[in-house]
Amino acid sequence: MPARRHPRPDWVRSRQIALGRRIGDLRRAADLSQDQLADRMGVERRTIQRYENAVTDPRYADLLLLAHALRVHVTDLLNS
Numbered sequence: 001m002p003a004r005r006h007p008r009p010d011w012v013r014s015r016q017i018a019l020g021r022r023i024g025d026l027r028r029a030a031d032l033s034q035d036q037l038a039d040r041m042g043v044e045r046r047t048i049q050r051y052e053n054a055v056t057d058p059r060y061a062d063l064l065l066l067a068h069a070l071r072v073h074v075t076d077l078l079n080s
Contacts, residue, residue, distance in 0.1 A: 020054035040069035
């Protein structure tokens with residue numbers, strides 16, 4: 001994958017971190033382990049870890065799967 005021409009602004013990184021925290025908070029509120037959430041989504045546990053630690057961003061389809069698995073609206077994931 002080609003490198004970015006310009007680094008992302010700091011506010012983007014802070015929103016990535018906020019999304020990861022929100023996923024973790026909603027998962028815990030649903031009383032789910034990372035393994036259980038991963039099973040519901042059909043992904044590996046490390047994928048959930050990467051989302052929660054803001055290592056990777058979920059794609060749109062994964063946001064939909066996360067919201068469905070957590071029984072929330074997709075906007076609940078994005079609003080912090």
